[in-house]
Amino acid sequence: MRGAAPESVASALESGDPLPGTAGFAGRLPDGRLVRDVLGRELCYYDDGEWSHDPEPLRNPTLLPAGHVYESGETRRVWTLPDPAVDDERPVERVREAIGNALDDVDDDGLAVAFSGGVDSALVAAHLDAPLYVVGFDGSADIDAARESAAAMGREDDLHVHEVTLSEIEDAVPEVSRAIGRTNAMDVQIALPLYLVARRAAADGFDRLALGQGADELFGGYAKVAKAPEDPRVAADTVRGARREVLATLPDQLERDVRALRAAGVEPVTPLLHDDVVRAALARSGEWLVSGDVRKRALREAARAWLPNAVADREKKAVQYGSLVAREVDRLARQAGFKRRMDDHVTKYVESRR
Incomplete structure:
Protein backbone atom coordinates (compact mmCIF):
# COMPACT_ATOMS: atom_id res chain seq x y z
CA MET A 1 0.00 0.00 0.00
CA VAL A 78 -16.70 2.46 -2.45
CA TRP A 79 -16.13 6.23 -2.27
CA THR A 80 -17.57 9.27 -4.03
CA LEU A 81 -16.20 12.77 -3.70
CA PRO A 82 -18.37 14.70 -1.21
CA ASP A 83 -20.63 17.54 -2.33
CA PRO A 84 -21.01 19.50 0.90
CA ALA A 85 -23.31 22.43 1.47
CA VAL A 86 -21.73 25.86 1.25
CA ASP A 87 -20.06 26.92 4.47
CA ASP A 88 -18.45 30.32 4.09
CA GLU A 89 -17.65 30.90 7.74
CA ARG A 90 -13.97 31.97 7.90
CA PRO A 91 -13.37 30.83 4.29
CA VAL A 92 -9.87 32.26 3.91
CA GLU A 93 -8.73 31.06 7.32
CA ARG A 94 -9.97 27.54 6.71
CA VAL A 95 -8.21 27.29 3.37
CA ARG A 96 -5.05 28.79 4.87
CA GLU A 97 -5.06 26.35 7.79
CA ALA A 98 -5.60 23.34 5.53
CA ILE A 99 -2.83 24.34 3.14
CA GLY A 100 -0.43 25.18 5.95
CA ASN A 101 -1.01 21.87 7.69
CA ALA A 102 -0.64 19.88 4.47
CA LEU A 103 2.64 21.58 3.62
CA ASP A 104 3.97 21.27 7.16
CA ASP A 105 3.64 17.49 6.78
CA VAL A 106 5.92 17.36 3.73
CA ASP A 107 9.41 15.95 4.31
CA ASP A 108 12.11 18.02 2.57
CA ASP A 109 14.51 15.09 2.22
CA GLY A 110 15.51 14.51 -1.42
CA LEU A 111 12.89 17.04 -2.51
CA ALA A 112 12.87 19.67 -5.27
CA VAL A 113 9.99 21.94 -6.29
CA ALA A 114 8.57 22.38 -9.79
CA PHE A 115 8.29 26.16 -9.85
CA SER A 116 6.63 28.08 -12.66
CA GLY A 117 6.07 31.28 -10.70
CA GLY A 118 2.30 31.05 -10.27
CA VAL A 119 0.51 31.11 -6.95
CA ASP A 120 0.16 27.30 -6.77
CA SER A 121 3.83 26.39 -7.06
CA ALA A 122 4.84 29.49 -5.08
CA LEU A 123 2.71 28.35 -2.14
CA VAL A 124 4.53 25.04 -2.16
CA ALA A 125 7.92 26.72 -2.51
CA ALA A 126 7.24 29.16 0.33
CA HIS A 127 6.86 26.32 2.81
CA LEU A 128 9.68 24.03 1.75
CA ASP A 129 13.43 24.24 2.11
CA ALA A 130 14.07 22.84 -1.35
CA PRO A 131 15.53 24.08 -4.65
CA LEU A 132 13.19 25.40 -7.33
CA TYR A 133 13.19 24.16 -10.94
CA VAL A 134 11.57 25.60 -14.05
CA VAL A 135 11.83 24.54 -17.68
CA GLY A 136 10.80 26.26 -20.87
CA PHE A 137 12.08 27.69 -24.09
CA ASP A 138 14.13 30.87 -24.03
CA GLY A 139 11.77 33.80 -23.55
CA SER A 140 8.88 31.65 -22.33
CA ALA A 141 6.33 33.07 -19.91
CA ASP A 142 7.03 30.34 -17.35
CA ILE A 143 10.73 31.17 -17.09
CA ASP A 144 10.01 34.90 -16.86
CA ALA A 145 7.35 34.33 -14.19
CA ALA A 146 9.57 31.96 -12.21
CA ARG A 147 12.39 34.49 -12.14
CA GLU A 148 10.11 37.35 -11.13
CA SER A 149 8.33 35.36 -8.41
CA ALA A 150 11.54 33.87 -7.03
CA ALA A 151 13.01 37.38 -6.77
CA ALA A 152 9.89 38.71 -5.05
CA MET A 153 10.07 35.83 -2.56
CA GLY A 154 13.81 36.25 -1.94
CA ARG A 155 14.44 32.83 -3.49
CA GLU A 156 16.30 33.79 -6.67
CA ASP A 157 19.43 31.94 -5.55
CA ASP A 158 17.39 28.73 -5.21
CA LEU A 159 16.02 28.85 -8.75
CA HIS A 160 17.38 26.49 -11.40
CA VAL A 161 16.36 27.43 -14.95
CA HIS A 162 16.60 24.86 -17.72
CA GLU A 163 16.09 26.30 -21.20
CA VAL A 164 15.02 23.40 -23.38
CA THR A 165 15.91 23.04 -27.04
CA LEU A 166 13.94 21.81 -30.00
CA SER A 167 16.13 18.71 -30.30
CA GLU A 168 15.54 17.94 -26.62
CA ILE A 169 11.79 18.06 -27.16
CA GLU A 170 12.11 15.95 -30.30
CA ASP A 171 13.95 13.24 -28.36
CA ALA A 172 11.52 13.40 -25.44
CA VAL A 173 8.29 13.06 -27.46
CA PRO A 174 8.48 9.27 -27.95
CA GLU A 175 9.84 8.77 -24.42
CA VAL A 176 6.94 10.64 -22.88
CA SER A 177 4.33 9.07 -25.14
CA ARG A 178 5.51 5.59 -24.15
CA ALA A 179 5.74 6.53 -20.48
CA ILE A 180 2.16 7.81 -20.25
CA GLY A 181 0.71 5.24 -22.65
CA ARG A 182 -0.95 7.92 -24.79
CA THR A 183 -0.40 9.60 -28.13
CA ASN A 184 -3.00 12.38 -28.19
CA ALA A 185 -1.50 15.82 -28.63
CA MET A 186 -2.85 17.46 -25.48
CA ASP A 187 -1.72 14.75 -23.07
CA VAL A 188 1.76 14.59 -24.58
CA GLN A 189 2.15 18.37 -24.62
CA ILE A 190 1.14 18.60 -20.95
CA ALA A 191 3.34 15.71 -19.86
CA LEU A 192 6.45 16.92 -21.69
CA PRO A 193 7.35 19.90 -19.45
CA LEU A 194 6.59 17.83 -16.34
CA TYR A 195 8.90 15.10 -17.59
CA LEU A 196 11.66 17.56 -18.49
CA VAL A 197 11.61 19.44 -15.19
CA ALA A 198 11.56 16.14 -13.31
CA ARG A 199 14.45 14.78 -15.37
CA ARG A 200 16.50 17.90 -14.64
CA ALA A 201 15.83 17.63 -10.90
CA ALA A 202 16.63 13.91 -10.96
CA ALA A 203 19.92 14.60 -12.73
CA ASP A 204 20.83 16.87 -9.81
CA GLY A 205 20.23 14.05 -7.34
CA PHE A 206 16.64 14.64 -6.24
CA ASP A 207 14.19 11.75 -6.17
CA ARG A 208 11.02 13.61 -5.14
CA LEU A 209 9.35 16.56 -6.84
CA ALA A 210 6.75 18.78 -5.18
CA LEU A 211 4.12 20.32 -7.45
CA GLY A 212 1.15 22.66 -7.07
CA GLN A 213 -1.15 20.21 -8.83
CA GLY A 214 -4.85 20.25 -8.07
CA ALA A 215 -5.25 23.91 -7.13
CA ASP A 216 -6.86 24.87 -10.43
CA GLU A 217 -9.35 22.01 -10.25
CA LEU A 218 -10.20 22.55 -6.57
CA PHE A 219 -10.36 26.32 -6.39
CA GLY A 220 -11.81 27.40 -9.75
CA GLY A 221 -8.75 28.17 -11.82
CA TYR A 222 -10.14 27.34 -15.25
CA ALA A 223 -11.82 29.81 -17.60
CA LYS A 224 -14.57 27.31 -18.38
CA VAL A 225 -15.41 27.15 -14.67
CA ALA A 226 -15.35 30.92 -14.29
CA LYS A 227 -17.66 31.35 -17.30
CA ALA A 228 -20.25 28.74 -16.33
CA PRO A 229 -22.97 28.37 -17.50
CA GLU A 230 -22.16 30.29 -20.69
CA ASP A 231 -19.11 28.22 -21.56
CA PRO A 232 -20.13 25.25 -23.76
CA ARG A 233 -17.26 23.14 -22.41
CA VAL A 234 -19.17 22.51 -19.17
CA ALA A 235 -22.73 21.30 -18.67
CA ALA A 236 -23.18 22.79 -15.19
CA ASP A 237 -25.13 25.99 -14.64
CA THR A 238 -23.10 27.19 -11.63
CA VAL A 239 -19.44 27.76 -10.87
CA ARG A 240 -19.52 25.12 -8.14
CA GLY A 241 -21.13 22.63 -10.52
CA ALA A 242 -18.53 23.35 -13.19
CA ARG A 243 -15.78 22.93 -10.60
CA ARG A 244 -17.17 19.48 -9.80
CA GLU A 245 -17.12 18.54 -13.49
CA VAL A 246 -13.46 19.53 -13.68
CA LEU A 247 -12.63 17.59 -10.52
CA ALA A 248 -14.02 14.46 -12.17
CA THR A 249 -11.18 14.69 -14.71
CA LEU A 250 -8.45 14.58 -12.07
CA PRO A 251 -7.95 10.80 -11.88
CA ASP A 252 -7.24 10.62 -15.61
CA GLN A 253 -4.89 13.61 -15.44
CA LEU A 254 -3.06 12.23 -12.44
CA GLU A 255 -2.40 8.89 -14.09
CA ARG A 256 -0.73 10.72 -16.98
CA ASP A 257 1.31 13.00 -14.75
CA VAL A 258 2.41 10.37 -12.24
CA ARG A 259 3.60 8.07 -15.02
CA ALA A 260 5.52 10.90 -16.71
CA LEU A 261 7.21 11.96 -13.48
CA ARG A 262 8.16 8.43 -12.47
CA ALA A 263 9.59 7.78 -15.93
CA ALA A 264 11.85 10.80 -15.35
CA GLY A 265 13.08 9.36 -12.06
CA VAL A 266 11.11 11.18 -9.35
CA GLU A 267 8.13 10.54 -7.10
CA PRO A 268 5.49 13.31 -7.18
CA VAL A 269 4.51 15.14 -3.99
CA THR A 270 1.20 17.02 -4.27
CA PRO A 271 0.36 18.73 -0.95
CA LEU A 272 -2.42 20.89 -2.44
CA LEU A 273 -4.30 17.64 -3.11
CA HIS A 274 -4.23 16.56 0.53
CA ASP A 275 -7.64 15.47 1.84
CA ASP A 276 -7.80 18.43 4.23
CA VAL A 277 -7.25 20.92 1.41
CA VAL A 278 -9.87 19.12 -0.69
CA ARG A 279 -12.40 19.40 2.14
CA ALA A 280 -11.68 23.10 2.60
CA ALA A 281 -12.06 23.77 -1.13
CA LEU A 282 -15.28 21.78 -1.55
CA ALA A 283 -17.07 23.85 1.11
CA ARG A 284 -16.42 27.18 -0.58
CA SER A 285 -19.18 29.03 -2.39
CA GLY A 286 -18.93 30.02 -6.02
CA GLU A 287 -18.01 33.60 -5.10
CA TRP A 288 -14.96 32.32 -3.21
CA LEU A 289 -13.91 30.34 -6.24
CA VAL A 290 -14.46 33.06 -8.83
CA SER A 291 -15.18 36.71 -8.12
CA GLY A 292 -15.36 38.98 -11.14
CA ASP A 293 -12.13 38.50 -13.04
CA VAL A 294 -10.41 36.82 -10.08
CA ARG A 295 -10.14 33.03 -10.23
CA LYS A 296 -9.08 30.93 -7.23
CA ARG A 297 -10.15 33.78 -4.94
CA ALA A 298 -10.02 31.83 -1.66
CA LEU A 299 -6.64 30.33 -2.52
CA ARG A 300 -5.14 33.69 -3.47
CA GLU A 301 -6.43 35.37 -0.31
CA ALA A 302 -5.07 32.53 1.81
CA ALA A 303 -1.72 32.74 0.02
CA ARG A 304 -1.15 36.35 1.09
CA ALA A 305 -0.07 35.08 4.50
CA TRP A 306 3.08 33.67 2.86
CA LEU A 307 3.48 35.35 -0.52
CA PRO A 308 3.89 38.91 -1.80
CA ASN A 309 0.71 40.23 -3.38
CA ALA A 310 2.33 40.29 -6.81
CA VAL A 311 2.88 36.53 -6.60
CA ALA A 312 -0.48 35.72 -5.00
CA ASP A 313 -2.23 37.66 -7.77
CA ARG A 314 -0.18 36.35 -10.69
CA GLU A 315 -2.13 34.90 -13.60
CA LYS A 316 -0.37 32.15 -15.52
CA LYS A 317 -0.85 30.10 -18.64
CA ALA A 318 -1.20 26.33 -18.58
CA VAL A 319 2.23 24.66 -18.44
CA GLN A 320 2.22 23.44 -22.05
CA TYR A 321 1.66 27.02 -23.25
CA GLY A 322 3.62 28.93 -20.63
CA SER A 323 6.71 26.82 -21.35
CA LEU A 324 6.14 27.12 -25.14
CA VAL A 325 6.36 23.34 -25.39
CA ALA A 326 3.02 23.04 -27.20
CA ARG A 327 4.17 25.58 -29.79
CA GLU A 328 7.42 23.74 -30.42
CA VAL A 329 5.81 20.30 -30.67
CA ASP A 330 3.53 21.81 -33.30
CA ARG A 331 6.63 23.09 -35.08
CA LEU A 332 8.18 19.61 -35.01
CA ALA A 333 5.00 18.09 -36.41
CA ARG A 334 4.95 20.53 -39.32
CA GLN A 335 8.64 20.01 -40.02
CA ALA A 336 7.96 16.27 -40.20
CA GLY A 337 5.29 16.85 -42.85
CA PHE A 338 2.18 16.86 -40.64
CA LYS A 339 0.58 20.13 -41.71
CA ARG A 340 -2.06 22.01 -39.75
CA ARG A 341 -4.62 21.39 -42.48
CA MET A 342 -4.51 17.73 -41.51
CA ASP A 343 -6.95 16.58 -38.86
CA ASP A 344 -5.19 16.42 -35.45
CA HIS A 345 -1.78 16.79 -37.06
CA VAL A 346 0.21 16.80 -33.79
CA THR A 347 -1.31 13.51 -32.64
CA LYS A 348 -0.41 11.97 -35.99
CA TYR A 349 3.15 13.21 -35.53
CA VAL A 350 3.36 11.65 -32.04
CA GLU A 351 2.00 8.36 -33.35
CA SER A 352 4.69 8.34 -36.06
CA ARG A 353 7.39 8.59 -33.36
CA ARG A 354 6.22 5.66 -31.19
Whole structure:
Protein backbone atom coordinates (compact mmCIF):
# COMPACT_ATOMS: atom_id res chain seq x y z
CA MET A 1 0.00 0.00 0.00
CA ARG A 2 1.40 3.38 -1.03
CA GLY A 3 0.41 6.68 0.58
CA ALA A 4 -1.24 5.47 3.77
CA ALA A 5 -1.06 2.73 6.37
CA PRO A 6 -3.16 -0.33 5.44
CA GLU A 7 -5.10 -0.06 8.71
CA SER A 8 -6.04 3.56 7.91
CA VAL A 9 -7.31 2.54 4.48
CA ALA A 10 -9.27 -0.37 5.95
CA SER A 11 -10.83 2.02 8.47
CA ALA A 12 -11.82 4.42 5.69
CA LEU A 13 -13.44 1.53 3.83
CA GLU A 14 -15.41 0.55 6.91
CA SER A 15 -16.55 4.10 7.65
CA GLY A 16 -17.11 5.10 4.03
CA ASP A 17 -15.04 8.25 4.54
CA PRO A 18 -13.70 9.32 1.11
CA LEU A 19 -11.28 11.89 2.57
CA PRO A 20 -9.74 10.25 5.65
CA GLY A 21 -6.87 12.70 6.04
CA THR A 22 -4.31 11.34 3.57
CA ALA A 23 -2.52 12.60 0.48
CA GLY A 24 -3.87 9.67 -1.55
CA PHE A 25 -3.26 5.93 -1.54
CA ALA A 26 -3.47 2.79 -3.64
CA GLY A 27 -2.42 -0.82 -3.35
CA ARG A 28 -3.21 -4.13 -1.76
CA LEU A 29 -4.68 -4.62 1.71
CA PRO A 30 -3.66 -7.62 3.84
CA ASP A 31 -6.96 -9.34 3.00
CA GLY A 32 -6.11 -9.20 -0.74
CA ARG A 33 -8.38 -6.35 -1.79
CA LEU A 34 -6.97 -3.71 -4.14
CA VAL A 35 -8.03 -0.15 -3.46
CA ARG A 36 -7.47 3.35 -4.89
CA ASP A 37 -8.38 6.67 -3.27
CA VAL A 38 -11.29 8.83 -4.38
CA LEU A 39 -9.15 11.25 -6.44
CA GLY A 40 -6.77 8.67 -7.87
CA ARG A 41 -3.64 10.31 -6.49
CA GLU A 42 -1.85 6.95 -6.44
CA LEU A 43 -1.98 4.25 -9.13
CA CYS A 44 -2.93 0.58 -8.98
CA TYR A 45 -3.14 -1.83 -11.94
CA TYR A 46 -4.31 -5.44 -12.06
CA ASP A 47 -4.26 -8.35 -14.51
CA ASP A 48 -5.21 -11.99 -14.08
CA GLY A 49 -4.53 -12.25 -10.37
CA GLU A 50 -1.46 -9.99 -10.44
CA TRP A 51 -1.21 -6.33 -9.54
CA SER A 52 1.30 -3.49 -9.58
CA HIS A 53 1.61 0.23 -8.91
CA ASP A 54 2.93 0.55 -12.46
CA PRO A 55 1.56 -1.00 -15.66
CA GLU A 56 4.85 -2.27 -17.11
CA PRO A 57 5.15 -5.59 -15.21
CA LEU A 58 1.67 -6.71 -16.29
CA ARG A 59 0.76 -8.23 -19.64
CA ASN A 60 -2.66 -6.57 -19.96
CA PRO A 61 -2.86 -3.99 -17.17
CA THR A 62 -6.19 -2.47 -16.13
CA LEU A 63 -6.12 0.68 -14.06
CA LEU A 64 -8.30 0.44 -10.96
CA PRO A 65 -10.70 3.40 -11.13
CA ALA A 66 -10.43 6.05 -8.44
CA GLY A 67 -12.65 5.41 -5.44
CA HIS A 68 -12.96 1.70 -6.22
CA VAL A 69 -12.00 -1.61 -4.68
CA TYR A 70 -11.14 -4.78 -6.62
CA GLU A 71 -11.87 -8.16 -5.09
CA SER A 72 -12.98 -11.58 -6.32
CA GLY A 73 -12.43 -10.50 -9.92
CA GLU A 74 -14.79 -7.50 -9.74
CA THR A 75 -14.48 -3.77 -9.19
CA ARG A 76 -16.99 -1.71 -7.24
CA ARG A 77 -17.16 1.91 -6.17
CA VAL A 78 -16.70 2.46 -2.45
CA TRP A 79 -16.13 6.23 -2.27
CA THR A 80 -17.57 9.27 -4.03
CA LEU A 81 -16.20 12.77 -3.70
CA PRO A 82 -18.37 14.70 -1.21
CA ASP A 83 -20.63 17.54 -2.33
CA PRO A 84 -21.01 19.50 0.90
CA ALA A 85 -23.31 22.43 1.47
CA VAL A 86 -21.73 25.86 1.25
CA ASP A 87 -20.06 26.92 4.47
CA ASP A 88 -18.45 30.32 4.09
CA GLU A 89 -17.65 30.90 7.74
CA ARG A 90 -13.97 31.97 7.90
CA PRO A 91 -13.37 30.83 4.29
CA VAL A 92 -9.87 32.26 3.91
CA GLU A 93 -8.73 31.06 7.32
CA ARG A 94 -9.97 27.54 6.71
CA VAL A 95 -8.21 27.29 3.37
CA ARG A 96 -5.05 28.79 4.87
CA GLU A 97 -5.06 26.35 7.79
CA ALA A 98 -5.60 23.34 5.53
CA ILE A 99 -2.83 24.34 3.14
CA GLY A 100 -0.43 25.18 5.95
CA ASN A 101 -1.01 21.87 7.69
CA ALA A 102 -0.64 19.88 4.47
CA LEU A 103 2.64 21.58 3.62
CA ASP A 104 3.97 21.27 7.16
CA ASP A 105 3.64 17.49 6.78
CA VAL A 106 5.92 17.36 3.73
CA ASP A 107 9.41 15.95 4.31
CA ASP A 108 12.11 18.02 2.57
CA ASP A 109 14.51 15.09 2.22
CA GLY A 110 15.51 14.51 -1.42
CA LEU A 111 12.89 17.04 -2.51
CA ALA A 112 12.87 19.67 -5.27
CA VAL A 113 9.99 21.94 -6.29
CA ALA A 114 8.57 22.38 -9.79
CA PHE A 115 8.29 26.16 -9.85
CA SER A 116 6.63 28.08 -12.66
CA GLY A 117 6.07 31.28 -10.70
CA GLY A 118 2.30 31.05 -10.27
CA VAL A 119 0.51 31.11 -6.95
CA ASP A 120 0.16 27.30 -6.77
CA SER A 121 3.83 26.39 -7.06
CA ALA A 122 4.84 29.49 -5.08
CA LEU A 123 2.71 28.35 -2.14
CA VAL A 124 4.53 25.04 -2.16
CA ALA A 125 7.92 26.72 -2.51
CA ALA A 126 7.24 29.16 0.33
CA HIS A 127 6.86 26.32 2.81
CA LEU A 128 9.68 24.03 1.75
CA ASP A 129 13.43 24.24 2.11
CA ALA A 130 14.07 22.84 -1.35
CA PRO A 131 15.53 24.08 -4.65
CA LEU A 132 13.19 25.40 -7.33
CA TYR A 133 13.19 24.16 -10.94
CA VAL A 134 11.57 25.60 -14.05
CA VAL A 135 11.83 24.54 -17.68
CA GLY A 136 10.80 26.26 -20.87
CA PHE A 137 12.08 27.69 -24.09
CA ASP A 138 14.13 30.87 -24.03
CA GLY A 139 11.77 33.80 -23.55
CA SER A 140 8.88 31.65 -22.33
CA ALA A 141 6.33 33.07 -19.91
CA ASP A 142 7.03 30.34 -17.35
CA ILE A 143 10.73 31.17 -17.09
CA ASP A 144 10.01 34.90 -16.86
CA ALA A 145 7.35 34.33 -14.19
CA ALA A 146 9.57 31.96 -12.21
CA ARG A 147 12.39 34.49 -12.14
CA GLU A 148 10.11 37.35 -11.13
CA SER A 149 8.33 35.36 -8.41
CA ALA A 150 11.54 33.87 -7.03
CA ALA A 151 13.01 37.38 -6.77
CA ALA A 152 9.89 38.71 -5.05
CA MET A 153 10.07 35.83 -2.56
CA GLY A 154 13.81 36.25 -1.94
CA ARG A 155 14.44 32.83 -3.49
CA GLU A 156 16.30 33.79 -6.67
CA ASP A 157 19.43 31.94 -5.55
CA ASP A 158 17.39 28.73 -5.21
CA LEU A 159 16.02 28.85 -8.75
CA HIS A 160 17.38 26.49 -11.40
CA VAL A 161 16.36 27.43 -14.95
CA HIS A 162 16.60 24.86 -17.72
CA GLU A 163 16.09 26.30 -21.20
CA VAL A 164 15.02 23.40 -23.38
CA THR A 165 15.91 23.04 -27.04
CA LEU A 166 13.94 21.81 -30.00
CA SER A 167 16.13 18.71 -30.30
CA GLU A 168 15.54 17.94 -26.62
CA ILE A 169 11.79 18.06 -27.16
CA GLU A 170 12.11 15.95 -30.30
CA ASP A 171 13.95 13.24 -28.36
CA ALA A 172 11.52 13.40 -25.44
CA VAL A 173 8.29 13.06 -27.46
CA PRO A 174 8.48 9.27 -27.95
CA GLU A 175 9.84 8.77 -24.42
CA VAL A 176 6.94 10.64 -22.88
CA SER A 177 4.33 9.07 -25.14
CA ARG A 178 5.51 5.59 -24.15
CA ALA A 179 5.74 6.53 -20.48
CA ILE A 180 2.16 7.81 -20.25
CA GLY A 181 0.71 5.24 -22.65
CA ARG A 182 -0.95 7.92 -24.79
CA THR A 183 -0.40 9.60 -28.13
CA ASN A 184 -3.00 12.38 -28.19
CA ALA A 185 -1.50 15.82 -28.63
CA MET A 186 -2.85 17.46 -25.48
CA ASP A 187 -1.72 14.75 -23.07
CA VAL A 188 1.76 14.59 -24.58
CA GLN A 189 2.15 18.37 -24.62
CA ILE A 190 1.14 18.60 -20.95
CA ALA A 191 3.34 15.71 -19.86
CA LEU A 192 6.45 16.92 -21.69
CA PRO A 193 7.35 19.90 -19.45
CA LEU A 194 6.59 17.83 -16.34
CA TYR A 195 8.90 15.10 -17.59
CA LEU A 196 11.66 17.56 -18.49
CA VAL A 197 11.61 19.44 -15.19
CA ALA A 198 11.56 16.14 -13.31
CA ARG A 199 14.45 14.78 -15.37
CA ARG A 200 16.50 17.90 -14.64
CA ALA A 201 15.83 17.63 -10.90
CA ALA A 202 16.63 13.91 -10.96
CA ALA A 203 19.92 14.60 -12.73
CA ASP A 204 20.83 16.87 -9.81
CA GLY A 205 20.23 14.05 -7.34
CA PHE A 206 16.64 14.64 -6.24
CA ASP A 207 14.19 11.75 -6.17
CA ARG A 208 11.02 13.61 -5.14
CA LEU A 209 9.35 16.56 -6.84
CA ALA A 210 6.75 18.78 -5.18
CA LEU A 211 4.12 20.32 -7.45
CA GLY A 212 1.15 22.66 -7.07
CA GLN A 213 -1.15 20.21 -8.83
CA GLY A 214 -4.85 20.25 -8.07
CA ALA A 215 -5.25 23.91 -7.13
CA ASP A 216 -6.86 24.87 -10.43
CA GLU A 217 -9.35 22.01 -10.25
CA LEU A 218 -10.20 22.55 -6.57
CA PHE A 219 -10.36 26.32 -6.39
CA GLY A 220 -11.81 27.40 -9.75
CA GLY A 221 -8.75 28.17 -11.82
CA TYR A 222 -10.14 27.34 -15.25
CA ALA A 223 -11.82 29.81 -17.60
CA LYS A 224 -14.57 27.31 -18.38
CA VAL A 225 -15.41 27.15 -14.67
CA ALA A 226 -15.35 30.92 -14.29
CA LYS A 227 -17.66 31.35 -17.30
CA ALA A 228 -20.25 28.74 -16.33
CA PRO A 229 -22.97 28.37 -17.50
CA GLU A 230 -22.16 30.29 -20.69
CA ASP A 231 -19.11 28.22 -21.56
CA PRO A 232 -20.13 25.25 -23.76
CA ARG A 233 -17.26 23.14 -22.41
CA VAL A 234 -19.17 22.51 -19.17
CA ALA A 235 -22.73 21.30 -18.67
CA ALA A 236 -23.18 22.79 -15.19
CA ASP A 237 -25.13 25.99 -14.64
CA THR A 238 -23.10 27.19 -11.63
CA VAL A 239 -19.44 27.76 -10.87
CA ARG A 240 -19.52 25.12 -8.14
CA GLY A 241 -21.13 22.63 -10.52
CA ALA A 242 -18.53 23.35 -13.19
CA ARG A 243 -15.78 22.93 -10.60
CA ARG A 244 -17.17 19.48 -9.80
CA GLU A 245 -17.12 18.54 -13.49
CA VAL A 246 -13.46 19.53 -13.68
CA LEU A 247 -12.63 17.59 -10.52
CA ALA A 248 -14.02 14.46 -12.17
CA THR A 249 -11.18 14.69 -14.71
CA LEU A 250 -8.45 14.58 -12.07
CA PRO A 251 -7.95 10.80 -11.88
CA ASP A 252 -7.24 10.62 -15.61
CA GLN A 253 -4.89 13.61 -15.44
CA LEU A 254 -3.06 12.23 -12.44
CA GLU A 255 -2.40 8.89 -14.09
CA ARG A 256 -0.73 10.72 -16.98
CA ASP A 257 1.31 13.00 -14.75
CA VAL A 258 2.41 10.37 -12.24
CA ARG A 259 3.60 8.07 -15.02
CA ALA A 260 5.52 10.90 -16.71
CA LEU A 261 7.21 11.96 -13.48
CA ARG A 262 8.16 8.43 -12.47
CA ALA A 263 9.59 7.78 -15.93
CA ALA A 264 11.85 10.80 -15.35
CA GLY A 265 13.08 9.36 -12.06
CA VAL A 266 11.11 11.18 -9.35
CA GLU A 267 8.13 10.54 -7.10
CA PRO A 268 5.49 13.31 -7.18
CA VAL A 269 4.51 15.14 -3.99
CA THR A 270 1.20 17.02 -4.27
CA PRO A 271 0.36 18.73 -0.95
CA LEU A 272 -2.42 20.89 -2.44
CA LEU A 273 -4.30 17.64 -3.11
CA HIS A 274 -4.23 16.56 0.53
CA ASP A 275 -7.64 15.47 1.84
CA ASP A 276 -7.80 18.43 4.23
CA VAL A 277 -7.25 20.92 1.41
CA VAL A 278 -9.87 19.12 -0.69
CA ARG A 279 -12.40 19.40 2.14
CA ALA A 280 -11.68 23.10 2.60
CA ALA A 281 -12.06 23.77 -1.13
CA LEU A 282 -15.28 21.78 -1.55
CA ALA A 283 -17.07 23.85 1.11
CA ARG A 284 -16.42 27.18 -0.58
CA SER A 285 -19.18 29.03 -2.39
CA GLY A 286 -18.93 30.02 -6.02
CA GLU A 287 -18.01 33.60 -5.10
CA TRP A 288 -14.96 32.32 -3.21
CA LEU A 289 -13.91 30.34 -6.24
CA VAL A 290 -14.46 33.06 -8.83
CA SER A 291 -15.18 36.71 -8.12
CA GLY A 292 -15.36 38.98 -11.14
CA ASP A 293 -12.13 38.50 -13.04
CA VAL A 294 -10.41 36.82 -10.08
CA ARG A 295 -10.14 33.03 -10.23
CA LYS A 296 -9.08 30.93 -7.23
CA ARG A 297 -10.15 33.78 -4.94
CA ALA A 298 -10.02 31.83 -1.66
CA LEU A 299 -6.64 30.33 -2.52
CA ARG A 300 -5.14 33.69 -3.47
CA GLU A 301 -6.43 35.37 -0.31
CA ALA A 302 -5.07 32.53 1.81
CA ALA A 303 -1.72 32.74 0.02
CA ARG A 304 -1.15 36.35 1.09
CA ALA A 305 -0.07 35.08 4.50
CA TRP A 306 3.08 33.67 2.86
CA LEU A 307 3.48 35.35 -0.52
CA PRO A 308 3.89 38.91 -1.80
CA ASN A 309 0.71 40.23 -3.38
CA ALA A 310 2.33 40.29 -6.81
CA VAL A 311 2.88 36.53 -6.60
CA ALA A 312 -0.48 35.72 -5.00
CA ASP A 313 -2.23 37.66 -7.77
CA ARG A 314 -0.18 36.35 -10.69
CA GLU A 315 -2.13 34.90 -13.60
CA LYS A 316 -0.37 32.15 -15.52
CA LYS A 317 -0.85 30.10 -18.64
CA ALA A 318 -1.20 26.33 -18.58
CA VAL A 319 2.23 24.66 -18.44
CA GLN A 320 2.22 23.44 -22.05
CA TYR A 321 1.66 27.02 -23.25
CA GLY A 322 3.62 28.93 -20.63
CA SER A 323 6.71 26.82 -21.35
CA LEU A 324 6.14 27.12 -25.14
CA VAL A 325 6.36 23.34 -25.39
CA ALA A 326 3.02 23.04 -27.20
CA ARG A 327 4.17 25.58 -29.79
CA GLU A 328 7.42 23.74 -30.42
CA VAL A 329 5.81 20.30 -30.67
CA ASP A 330 3.53 21.81 -33.30
CA ARG A 331 6.63 23.09 -35.08
CA LEU A 332 8.18 19.61 -35.01
CA ALA A 333 5.00 18.09 -36.41
CA ARG A 334 4.95 20.53 -39.32
CA GLN A 335 8.64 20.01 -40.02
CA ALA A 336 7.96 16.27 -40.20
CA GLY A 337 5.29 16.85 -42.85
CA PHE A 338 2.18 16.86 -40.64
CA LYS A 339 0.58 20.13 -41.71
CA ARG A 340 -2.06 22.01 -39.75
CA ARG A 341 -4.62 21.39 -42.48
CA MET A 342 -4.51 17.73 -41.51
CA ASP A 343 -6.95 16.58 -38.86
CA ASP A 344 -5.19 16.42 -35.45
CA HIS A 345 -1.78 16.79 -37.06
CA VAL A 346 0.21 16.80 -33.79
CA THR A 347 -1.31 13.51 -32.64
CA LYS A 348 -0.41 11.97 -35.99
CA TYR A 349 3.15 13.21 -35.53
CA VAL A 350 3.36 11.65 -32.04
CA GLU A 351 2.00 8.36 -33.35
CA SER A 352 4.69 8.34 -36.06
CA ARG A 353 7.39 8.59 -33.36
CA ARG A 354 6.22 5.66 -31.19
